Amino acid sequence: MALDRGLVIAGWEELGDLTSCASIADLGGLLEAVYPDESPATLTNWKHQLWRFRTMDVGDLVVMPRKFQQIVAIGRLAGPYEYRSDQPVGYRHVRKTDWLVRDVDRAAIKGDLRDSMGAFLTISELTRRDAAARITALVEQGHDPGYTGAVEPPADPAALEADIAEAGTRQLTPRDLIGLWGWSRRTTGVTALVDQELAARGLIVEPHFNSVRLDDLVTVSAVTEGSDDAAESVSTDPAPIGHSSSAVGSRKPSPVRDFGWRIGTLPFARDVTTITVDDDLGLAHLHMVESDFSQLPVVDRNGRVRGVVTWKSIARARLAERGRTVAEVADHNPPTAREHEELFSRIQDLQQHGFLVIIDADHVVTGVLTASDIADQLKLRVEPFTLLEEVELRLRLTLNRFERGDLPARTRNILEKKGQVTLGEYRYVFQDSDLWKRLRWPFDQQTFLNRLDVVKVFRDNVAHWDVDAPEAESEAVEATRQLLRLLQLVV
Incomplete structure (x- = not known):
């Protein structure tokens, strides 16, 4: 409906017209009246989301992940907030939008920007790390130029909460996150303490700060009652975005976290040289010889893994009297792993192959872990x-x-x-x-x-x-x- 009618749509089906809300405080009062049984934290969370929706500027870019597909749509707001009382329940809070592109491959978006789009919130603001310029580049050029600058951390836990209330998410490194409570090392006790502090503030970290390196980025966002259900429904629920009474429920208990080594905590090669199936095989030989590589991931134009070239795969192809192209010599079922996986569960694969190609949730190659590592x-x-x-x-x-x-x-x-x-x-x-x-x-x-x-x-x-x-x-x-x-x- 959003794409067909040129809109962005928020749910909150029980909530009426927001036009009379001249301030975020007015909006908060309306929410309290309509949802008297909700917790103060949940109402505060919804208040900030709806105020963002209400006050986004005409001309702002908006990004909408497409359900069931690994793509996003990008549009430009073309009108102010409207309440359409004649529309079906759940489809009444809208903003006119000119959809500029409807099928940007998620893999074309760098991981940090993709992660910031993956909040548990319906409406969050992408402000840091040159987000607006990078989304503009996705519209105009089809690729994300990325960001290489530092990320300034919040001053303390209260500042972290304030940032998330303002924008919906906050990215920072695990080093800076645990540093907010005065720690520098991720011991068992520190991990438990920071987890408790985040839970007490209604915050969640993705990926967990214990599953990546100290200076990688994690995304902190707010969770509300029913967020677990909402998160699970991202790829299965065709309902309109936003709050629905059917999604409200008690939060599921947090799983017991084990403290094993995660692949993402290891210092493997992350600036990975890759080739495509269309590249000349001589280019693969050149990279492997001059850099002393034993393997070379084969990717598509957006960096998704499509195979791997190794000296063994080259030898096998030559013995079979083929091996003139990358497609002919590549192993199209390479051993892959995700950074959140427990290391020792993949040791056997490392022993067998000598390496693992590390990929993210969109199968984009993010590194190579070798037995030497x-x-x-x-x-x-x-x-x-x-x-x-x-x-x-x-x-x-x-x-x-x-x-x-x-x-x-x-x-x-x-x-x-x-x-x-x-x-x-x-x-x-x-x-x-x-x-x-x-x-x-x-x-x-x-x-x-x-x-x-x-x-x-x-x-x-x-x-x-x-x-x-x-x-x-x-x-x-x-x-x-x-x-x-x-x-x-x-x-």
Whole structure:
């Protein structure tokens, strides 16, 4: 109906004419009168959505995702808000719209802009990251030029809420999101705390901030009663956009989140070289040889995966006496994965193929994860534990050289109670001046103790599950390595 009649349409079928609402406060009062059983948070959410619809400027661009299809329509508002009482219920709040293009492929839109269009809200505003210029380019040129600038985070959680109330969504990085509550690492406790804080404010994050890298973008939006149902109906419900009484219900319980590694948290190659089936096979050879690639994704004009060329697929084609074109040598069923997938569920595919082509929800290639990437991660994540283990072993060996009566009193008490000394407690051993003299180590005592303090804090940090590799603690890793060098010299 929107496309056929040149309109954008909002639902809220129980709500009458909004023309008399001169302010957002007037609109809020009307909503309270019509929906007395709704929560204040839901009414606030609806108030901002409808005020956006009421006050959008003639000439503004509007984007409408097409249900059942991987395309969007883009139009330009051609008239003010109207209430058409003679239309069917649910189709009365309208704005005249000139639809400029009706079939923009979603894959032609960069992921950040696509994500900002995927809010749980009927009406949200696309304001940041050059959205208007990029949508104009989609209309005029058929492609999204993207955005490479930084994203300035909100100042605090209240500012995040204000931004979402104003525009409907807010994009920021997981690093900035957890930073709003003073955290820098995504441990189990931090993840649970931030999830609770977001839920208390009626906010949801897509994708979840634990399933991508610290500096990727996530989109935060508001949820209302019934949003889960509304979200599920995006591709199945032909009803008009907006609130419908049938969509209102209690929110479904949040699933229990597991804390396994997600593919999206790994630093795989994201600036991917690709080819198309129409490219010359020599171009594939050139890319693979000069960049030492073992595989090259084959994509369509919008970046959707259509296959992969590997040295193995080239060899098989040659043995079969074919292999003159990309189409002939490509494996058209490449191993693919999504960033939100749990890593260890795909390890077998990595072992078998040596790589996974990473794609988004629209099958656009966003990266390539290789077995070499996993090996690099294994070193990053395992090395700190091996360093710490050897540090503790050498400290223990040092302690075993002394009779208990020769140890500081506090250390003797610890041994009598627990039988062992923790890494944090070794400071009390080595700050004893008499024991330090007897060690005759050629180091400055205070410098050694300072190094031990850094390593102790690092040990406490890595003892807790953390989605981020210890490379974020590179200085602490190096401090541990330096302390170990000292101990290797004397123990």
